[in-house]
Amino acid sequence: MLIQLKNITKEYDNSGVITKVLRGVSLDVEEGEFLAIMGPSGSGKSTLMHIIGFLDRATNGTYLFDNEDIKNFNDNELAYIRNDRIGFVFQSFNLLARTSVLDNVILPLTYSKKKNHVELATEALRAVGLENRLNFLSNQISGGQKQRVAIARALVCDPKVIFADEPTGNLDSKSGATVMSILGRLNNEGRTIILVTHDRTVAEHANRIITIRDGSIVSDEKNANPRRSKIETVEEDI
Amino acid sequence: MSHFLKSIKTVIKNLLSRKARSFLTVLGIVIGVAGVIIIISIGAGAQALVLGQITKLGTNIIGVLPGKSNENGPPASVFGVQIKTLIDNDVSAIEDKGRVPHAEEVAAFVRGNVTVIAGSESADTTFTATDGSYPRVQNVTMAQGTFFSDEEGRAGANVIVLGSDVAEQLFPNGGELGSIVKIQNSGNTFGSIPFRVIGVQEKLGTVAFQNQDDQVFIPFTIGQRQILGIDYIQFIRIKVDTSLNVKNTIADVEQVLREEHRIKNPADDDFSVRDLADAIKILTSITDGLRMFLGLMAGISLIVGGIGIMNIMLVTVSERTREIGLRKALGATTHQIRNQFLIEAVMLTGVGGIMGIIVGIIISYLIALGARYAGYDWAFVISPAAILLAVFVSTLTGIVFGLFPAFKAAKLDPIDALRYE
Numbered sequence: 001m002l003i004q005l006k007n008i009t010k011e012y013d014n015s016g017v018i019t020k021v022l023r024g025v026s027l028d029v030e031e032g033e034f035l036a037i038m039g040p041s042g043s044g045k046s047t048l049m050h051i052i053g054f055l056d057r058a059t060n061g062t063y064l065f066d067n068e069d070i071k072n073f074n075d076n077e078l079a080y081i082r083n084d085r086i087g088f089v090f091q092s093f094n095l096l097a098r099t100s101v102l103d104n105v106i107l108p109l110t111y112s113k114k115k116n117h118v119e120l121a122t123e124a125l126r127a128v129g130l131e132n133r134l135n136f137l138s139n140q141i142s143g144g145q146k147q148r149v150a151i152a153r154a155l156v157c158d159p160k161v162i163f164a165d166e167p168t169g170n171l172d173s174k175s176g177a178t179v180m181s182i183l184g185r186l187n188n189e190g191r192t193i194i195l196v197t198h199d200r201t202v203a204e205h206a207n208r209i210i211t212i213r214d215g216s217i218v219s220d221e222k223n224a225n226p227r228r229s230k231i232e233t234v235e236e237d238i
Numbered sequence: 239m240s241h242f243l244k245s246i247k248t249v250i251k252n253l254l255s256r257k258a259r260s261f262l263t264v265l266g267i268v269i270g271v272a273g274v275i276i277i278i279s280i281g282a283g284a285q286a287l288v289l290g291q292i293t294k295l296g297t298n299i300i301g302v303l304p305g306k307s308n309e310n311g312p313p314a315s316v317f318g319v320q321i322k323t324l325i326d327n328d329v330s331a332i333e334d335k336g337r338v339p340h341a342e343e344v345a346a347f348v349r350g351n352v353t354v355i356a357g358s359e360s361a362d363t364t365f366t367a368t369d370g371s372y373p374r375v376q377n378v379t380m381a382q383g384t385f386f387s388d389e390e391g392r393a394g395a396n397v398i399v400l401g402s403d404v405a406e407q408l409f410p411n412g413g414e415l416g417s418i419v420k421i422q423n424s425g426n427t428f429g430s431i432p433f434r435v436i437g438v439q440e441k442l443g444t445v446a447f448q449n450q451d452d453q454v455f456i457p458f459t460i461g462q463r464q465i466l467g468i469d470y471i472q473f474i475r476i477k478v479d480t481s482l483n484v485k486n487t488i489a490d491v492e493q494v495l496r497e498e499h500r501i502k503n504p505a506d507d508d509f510s511v512r513d514l515a516d517a518i519k520i521l522t523s524i525t526d527g528l529r530m531f532l533g534l535m536a537g538i539s540l541i542v543g544g545i546g547i548m549n550i551m552l553v554t555v556s557e558r559t560r561e562i563g564l565r566k567a568l569g570a571t572t573h574q575i576r577n578q579f580l581i582e583a584v585m586l587t588g589v590g591g592i593m594g595i596i597v598g599i600i601i602s603y604l605i606a607l608g609a610r611y612a613g614y615d616w617a618f619v620i621s622p623a624a625i626l627l628a629v630f631v632s633t634l635t636g637i638v639f640g641l642f643p644a645f646k647a648a649k650l651d652p653i654d655a656l657r658y659e
Contacts, residue, residue, distance in 0.1 A: 055567055055653040076571050082652070083569020094564045094656070098255040110248055111569040153568070 001067065002161065002192055003029040003052060008061035010047050010215075021047045023215040024061070029194065031160065034187040034226065036195045036206035044215040046165060049196045053163040054082050066160070083111050087154025091166035093146040095138040095153075101125065102134040105153045112157055124152040128182055144175025151182055161192040168202055180205050184228050201227070245574070249581045263550045263640075264590040267632040270543020271594025272601065274536040274628035275620065279602035281532035282619035283609070285525040290615050291444075292517050298481040299375070300488055300513050302332075302474040302495070307510035322470040323499065323508040329369075329474060331494050338490040340483040341476045343371045348462045348472045354398075354454060355430070356408040356419040363404050364453045365421070367461020375477045381405075383415050383437030386457055394459030398433035402441040403451035414438055421456070423465055431464060444613040484513045540628060544635035551639035556658055559647040563655025566648075575648040583640050587633040594632070595625055 010022040021044045029035055039045040050056035051063065054070070063070045065081065073081065082088075087108075095104045105121040114120060125131050128148035133141060138149065147167055154162050164183060168176030184205050187193045195206060203209050204227040211219040253260045304321035329346045332338050348367045353360055370391030372378065378385055386397045398419060405414050415438070420430040433456060442450035462468055478487045488511045495509050496502075562575055570578075599620055609616035647655050 050653045055656070056651055076573070079566070079569050079571040079574075082567060088567050090656075094560075094567075096255070096561070096564070099251070103251065107565070108568040110244060111565075111571070111574060157569070 001028055001064070002031045002033075003027070003194075004062075004064040004067075005052070006062040006064075008048070008051060008058045008063065010044070010051065010056070011059045021215055022051075022058070025212075025215070025217055027210065027217065029161075029192065031192055032187075032190055033208055034184070034193045034195070034206040036197060036203035036209045037212060038197060038200070038203045038209055039212035040198060043212045045196050045198075045212045048212065049163060049165055049194065052194065053086060053088055054078055055088070079111070083108055084157050085160050087157065087159040087162040089147070089150050089154050089162065089164040089167045091169040093143075093150050093170070095146055095149060097138060099138055100134065101130060101136050101138060101141065101149050104138055104149055105156050108153060108157050114157065120156055121152070124156040125149070127155060127186075128152045142175070143171050144178055147171060147175070147179050148182065151179065151186075155186070159191075161194060162186065164193065164195045166197055167195065168197070168199070176202070181228065184226070245577050245581055246585075249578055249585060252578070253582065253585065259550055259554055260586065263547055263586050263636070264593065266543045266546030266550065267587055267590025267636070268543075268594040268597055269546065270540045270632045271591055271625070271628040272598035273539030273543065274624050275595065275598025276601050276605070277532045277536040277539065278621045278624040279598075279619055280605060281525075281529040282621060283602075283606060283616050285522075285529060286617035286619065287609075287614055288521050288525050289518060290617070292514055292521060297514055298478045298484055300476040300478060300484060300491065300511060302328075302476065302491060303510050303512070304470070304472070304508065305510065306507050307512070321508070322468075324471040324474065325469065326471065328495060328498055328509075329471065331498050332474065332476060332491055334494075337494050338476075338487060340479050340487045340490070342479045343374045343477040345369045345371045345375045345475050346458055346471045346473075347475065348458070348466055348468070350423070350461070350466050352454075352465065353422045354400075354404060354408060354419050355422060356417060359408045359410070361404050361407040363401070365456055365461060365465070366453055367456050367458045367465070369458050372455065375475050379440040381438045381440045383435070385437055385455070391457045392459070394457045394463070396431065396433045396460065397436045397457065399437040399439060399455040400435060401439050401451040401453045403449065404454055405438045421454075421465065431460070443615070449613070484515070488513060536624070536628075540631050543632060547632065547635045548639040551636070551643070555643045558644060559650075559655050559658040562644065562647040563650070563652045563658065566650075566652040566655060572648045576645055579641055579644040579648075583633075583636050586640075587629075587636045591629040591632060594628065598625075598628075 005025055005027040008022055008025045009020065012019045012021060025044075025048055037045045037049060047056065051058050066085070070078070096107065102118070102121055102125070105124055106117045109117040109120060122131060122134065125134060128151050130145060130148055130152065133145065138146065141149070147170075151162075151167075162183070167179050167183070171179065180202060183193050183195070193206070195203070197203050204223060207223050207226045209219075209221050209223055210217050302324065304324040326346070329344055332341055333344050335341075345368050350365055351362065352365050353362050368391070370386055370388035372391075373385045380399075381402060383399075385399055386395065390397055398421075400408070400414060408414070408419060409417065414435045417435050418432050419435060420432050422430045439451070439455075444450065456465075462471075476487065476491065478484050491511050492504070492507070495511070496504070496507065499508060501507060565575060565578075566572075602620060603618055606616045606618035647658070650658075
């Protein structure tokens with residue numbers, strides 16, 4: 001089992017006022033799954049994702065990653081997992097400004113022990129169809145291209161699982177479809193993908209969809225026929 | 239590539255991607271450091287200049303001025319108030335070896351402004367009327383001819399010694415010696431008096447803030463009686479045989495003048511006798527005040543530079559905090575983030591500090607060159623303490639306002655840093 005959550009809760013303490021965002025979430029994710037977490041805004045889906053993706057900490061509950069309790073990890077080991085075992089794709093891309101596409105993808109490699117940074121980064125950019133944009137600055141490319149750079153960055157350290165937080169949220173439908181088709185292909189190649197979205201059509205790319213409402217999982221369904229976008233040629237905005 | 243080199247490379251890339259911010263931070267440090275160096279250098283240079291001007295006159299010179307003075311300042315005559323208490327007999331009394339044994343030479347002075355005319359050329363200048371002993375009281379080097387003798391001085395002969403600027407102005411083609419010049423005083427109605435040029439002084443530059451080359455020397459009596467039309471002396475200079483005897487000679491002179499002026503109580507003195515040590519003491523207290531004022535300015539320049547650095551750091555704190563969040567999300571350890579920011583701070587303050595030192599030294603040097611070109615004997619002084627202080631304060635501001643928020647952000651969970659507004 002890649003990910004096991006047992007009774008995860010998350011509370012925010014705003015000067016004495018306690019807001020419960022997650023009320024005991026339990027969830028198992030197998031390696032190779034494409035999981036979509038759905039829910040309206042404020043449901044706690046993003047918070048759940050941040051906890052699974054090591055960006056945030058649960059207030060209570062147990063989280064086993066690759067069968068190890070993350071409570072046992074210190075700061076450096078957590079950093080190692082963020083760097084090497086998972087990749088994160090944000091809704092707002094979070095690329096380094098005024099920095100080349102290539103350097104943005106190299107960034108996680110500078111924190112890893114891996115060598116051949118340029119080759120690995122070029123490879124990752126080829127996988128998202130941006131091998132001819134290496135030296136463009138991050139502010140010289142379109143939104144769809146930015147998100148593909150972010151996917152390449154998530155991919156470059158060869159992680160076990162890629163987390164995508166509303167990856168199409170800031171994109172037009174065509175760019176969104178390209179991004180989803182890339183994620184679908186990565187899943188076909190065996191990578192675990194965990195996606196947060198409020199959009200049913202986006203969620204239908206996954207082979208499992210869970211729905212969260214008010215901090216609890218209200219449904220967990222298999223999707224036998226995951227949608228696969230056809231626009232893989234990624235020439236949409238070149 | 240070692241890990242350290244890798245971090246440095248990352249930092250350089252990072253700084254270059256934010257040229258404006260890096261430039262402004264460095265600029266703040268450069269202004270702070272250079273400002274302090276320049277201001278301290280000016281202060282030290284000015285002090286050295288003032289004291290140098292005084293000691294140039296010689297340390298075994300005593301000056302006698304009319305009017306009473308006290309410990310706190312010079313007599314009123316210094317400020318142009320005419321006091322008539324020093325007279326010709328006072329000079330003869332001081333010259334009496336029996337009464338003032340260590341007075342080697344005595345010279346009386348009056349000064350005024352005149353126009354000197356030679357043919358079609360004329361020059362407005364200052365005349366100094368003094369005794370033939372003048373060259374022995376003060377060092378005088380003649381470019382041509384001689385200074386007037388004791389006899390010529392006593393007799394009030396119509397002879398004149400020109401300062402080098404005046405000579406150039408009146409005789410652009412040379413031929414000064416033996417020529418006749420006329421002295422006219424517009425404020426007085428003596429008409430014009432002819433003088434024969436018997437010497438031209440070597441170029442001296444500026445001493446005690448007066449251009450020594452823009453003046454003429456004439457015998458005392460003719461200057462005092464005929465040109466100024468007065469019967470008193472503006473000041474007397476006495477050369478003491480050795481500087482060891484300066485203090486007791488001052489006492490002797492005071493004694494003699496009290497006897498001459500029939501003064502019983504020293505509190506009633508109508509003259510003041512001072513040596514250069516007194517002048518140096520007074521001037522040092524003035525220049526110390528100047529240095530304190532300049533130090534304050536240097537402090538202000540440091541604060542300005544510091545606020546510049548602080549502003550840049552605070553403005554970018556939210557952007558940087560988000561950057562830290564992203565880096566942590568991508569696998570940077572707290573340690574790596576701290577290293578990055580430390581190296582960044584060291585590089586910015588290092589580059590800024592070095593540039594500030596270089597700019598400060600260059601500008602201080604140019605000021606010294608300019609002052610020397612203007613004729614002042616300006617010392618080029620660089621204070622290592624000032625450099626250390628300036629670099630220390632600038633670095634400290636950079637650390638407090640740049641590193642502190644970054645270190646705080648490095649400890650946050652990545653999502654909190656990413657969401658920072």
